[in-house]
Amino acid sequence: MEYVKLGNTGLDVSRIALGCMSFGIGERGDFPWALDEERSRPMIKKALELGINFFDTANVYSGGTSEEITGRLLKEYANRDEIVIASKVFYPVRQGPNSGGLSRKAIMSEIDKTLKRLGTDYVDLYYTHRWDYNTPIEETMEALHDVVKAGKARYIGGSTMYAWQFLKANHVAEKNGWTKFIAMQNHYNLLYREEEREMLPLCKEDKIGVIPWSPLAAGRLARPWGEEDERSKVDAIGKAIYSATADSDRQVVERLTEIAKKRGVPMSQIALAWLLHKEPVTAPVVGTTEISHIEDAVAAVSLKLTPEEISLLEKPYVPHPVLGMTF
Template sequence: MEYVKLGNTGLDVSKICLGCMSFGDPKKWIHSWVLDEAASRKIIKKALDLGINFFDTANVYGIGSSEEILGKALKDYAVREEIVIATKVSGKMHDGPNGSGLSRKSILHEVEQSLQRLQTDYIDLLYIHRWDYQTPIEETMRVLNDLVRSGKVHYIGASSMYAWQFQKAQYVAEKNGWTKFSVMQGHYNLLYREEEREMNPLCLDMGVALVPYSPLAAGRLTRDWDSESKRAQEDQVAKQKYDTTEAQDKLIVQRVAEIAEKHHATRSQIAVAWLWQKGVTAPIVGITKEKYLDDFIGALDITLSKEDMTLLEEFYLPHSIIGHQ
């Protein structure tokens, strides 16, 4: 495993981040393909054995069950000081008032709940999962700063928003002497590159780490377009993201296959190697089988040429914005 600094922080993270959205109880959430605790623990243990120290979850994943599974497994298998746990806040956790959002009340309550589920005294990295249009950003940035000052959170990040929103949040924090975001978790892969227009250049200029989700476009970059998997059949969110651009995306997937054959590599290795060469710190890989982790480790040995990069990017056409609220 290789380790890098997380943006302009002093924190060392593995170049691969294990996403934990696939862990949980399918009865509690929208995804029917998630793994139960026994299967999830095997993947977490395998990741640790390979040197992965960066784990990404969210309070809303399985309505807390992902955090519970991750917390138990890390307590059993890992040394807490060596592990970097990232979780998120803002999604709907219960019906009624204050069940979601980024108010002071919601954030403080949800962080305490996450700490309990994760069985830890602190969260290494806390993201705001989405922008809250109903809460002043000043209120949100103030409470995030308070959490950092208290030691319950060490670093903060943001996920899937417009560049103007991210810049506004950073300005509010800087103006008031509060903690600024160190990480941006955006939607970014070979099939969806809209982050290249504003957000990625902004973050790279500011020294903010890029830790994108969906690096394999929900598996579409790893297999022939007409092949099927349980997730491909049942993941309605992924279908909303990618099915409307099928014609152009097919060409990109075929090009990934060609470059993979040239390098005697897998398609997922090419997709991840491309992200690293675009300035990404650590793509978040979500898996449902242990063997895929070995696949990602192999990507560390791949260097794409300028010609490879050009061929991989040649067929991309602008997409509608996906992921922002």
């Protein structure tokens, strides 16, 4: 495993982050394919054995049970001082007023609930899960600053927003002497490269860590075109994001399949290796429901692609509608 600094900080993170959205009690959320605690256990254990120290979850995943399972298993198998835990706030975990968003009330309430579920005194990285159009960004950034100053989060980051929004948030923080975002978790993979236009250049210029979500496009970059697994059959979010661009995406997947066959490695390794070649990507968030998914992700860290292979993978891409801001 390789370790790098997260953005312009001194924090060491593995080049693969384990996405813990796959862990939880399925009937408590939107993910019927989620693994319960006993089936999650070998995933966490294998990730740690292979050197992954970066774990990503959110308050909303499986009604909070992802945080509960992740927290219990990491406490059992890991040294808290060596691992990096990230969680998120925005989506409502319950029904009713003040149940979601990025108001001061919501942030202060949800960070305490997240810490209780995780069984820890602090998270290393606390993301805003989406942009809140109904709360002034000044209110959000001051609340997040107070969370950091209270010792409940070490760093803060943003997820899935426009570049102007990310820049505005950090400008507001800098102007007021508040804590700034040091990481961006955005939607970026071989099938969706619109982040290369504005967000990635901004993050590179400002030394922001980039932690892409859905690096395998909800599994579309892990298997030949047309094949499905149990998750893809019921994954409404993945279908909503990628169905509209299926014709052009197919050409990318076919190129990926060809290169993987020539290399004699799984397609997922090639897709992740491509992502790890892109600046300023720090660590893609890789979800897993099988041990092999973790092993392939870690193997991708040492897989070097040739310029010719990268060109072949990128050439079929066509501009896509901007996606992910509302998912």
